Amino acid sequence: MVVPPDHPRYYSLLYRERLIEKFKEGIVVAQGLIAHGRGEAFDYILGERTVPSALKAEKAAAALLKLAKRPVVSVNGNVAALVPRELVKLSEALGCPLEVNLFYRSEERAKKIAELLEAHGAREVLWVPEEELPNLSSERRKVSKRGIATADVVLVALEDGDRTEALKKLGKKVIAIDLNPFSRTARSADISIIDNVIRAIPNIIKFVKEISYEEAKKVLEEYDNSLTLKESVKEIREWLDKMIEEM
Numbered sequence: 124m125v126v127p128p129d130h131p132r133y134y135s136l137l138y139r140e141r142l143i144e145k146f147k148e149g150i151v152v153a154q155g156l157i158a159h160g161r162g163e164a165f166d167y168i169l170g171e172r173t174v175p176s177a178l179k180a181e182k183a184a185a186a187l188l189k190l191a192k193r194p195v196v197s198v199n200g201n202v203a204a205l206v207p208r209e210l211v212k213l214s215e216a217l218g219c220p221l222e223v224n225l226f227y228r229s230e231e232r233a234k235k236i237a238e239l240l241e242a243h244g245a246r247e248v249l250w251v252p253e254e255e256l257p258n259l260s261s262e263r264r265k266v267s268k269r270g271i272a273t274a275d276v277v278l279v280a281l282e283d284g285d286r287t288e289a290l291k292k293l294g295k296k297v298i299a300i301d302l303n304p305f306s307r308t309a310r311s312a313d314i315s316i317i318d319n320v321i322r323a324i325p326n327i328i329k330f331v332k333e334i335s336y337e338e339a340k341k342v343l344e345e346y347d348n349s350l351t352l353k354e355s356v357k358e359i360r361e362w363l364d365k366m367i368e369e370m
């Protein structure tokens with residue numbers, strides 16, 4: 124379907140079309156369409172914008188990624204469909220690999236996602252797992268030796284809480300992008316970005332390019348994830364109060 128550019132919900136409809144297209148191509152799973160709907164609902168009550176607390180978390184994420192020795196960006200079906208070019212730009216800015224890691228894993232699907240990222244210019248996409256994470260029974264346990272298995276910082280988006288907890292048990296730092304501030308992922312990550320991946324990834328790229336090593340250290344020293352997470356819920360409350368006043 125061609126989305127009319129003057130439609131008031133143009134971008135929302137455009138991203139839906141993109142997900143459906145990638146669903147038909149076998150990149151996104153049907154469950155991913157449902158997950159996107161939940162994300163849209165949270166985005167709506169955030170005002171479909173990057174709230175101040177999310178921007179703070181995005182800067183902290185850029186700082187942590189910049190200071191990491193072996194960062195890696197984990198990619199699932201939805202993220203690959205929504206922001207393939209931006210994922211490639213982020214991996215280039217950090218000089219780190221992209222790793223396909225799927226909850227509903229099949230080799231065919233993992234390969235298709237890697238090919239999509241390569242078609243957008245990715246130089247290194249890890250998609251053949253050689254190892255398994257302990258403390259995790261889902262397909263997400265399958266990881267690459269040169270990627271998540273040996274990474275010190277892992278960026279994940281649209282995740283289940285189990286893997287975040289398993290990664291943390293291994294001593295890795297986890298940055299999670301999730302529109303739901305109440306999710307287990309958001310509550311267990313080291314840095315929780317309550318924002319749409321569509322806005323979050325470009326913001327992180329911008330901060331990675333701008334921030335110096337000295338500033339990165341300072342940003343992390345001052346950053347408090349639990350406080351930032353609480354602020355995001357307060358920002359939802361303020362937005363809803365504003366909506367009530369306008370009714």
Ligand code: PTJ
Nearest residue numbers: 154155158159162199200225226227281301302303319320
């Ligand atoms: O591609 P696969 O096989 O790895 O499967 C991917 C899905 C998304 C199906 C899988 O990870 C899943 O089931 O995720 P959940 O448990 O539904 O969690 C998804 C979370 O992401 C929810 O908390 C949503 O609110 C949130 N979310 C949805 N869309 C976005 C989002 N967060 C940020 N940006 C979005 N665009």
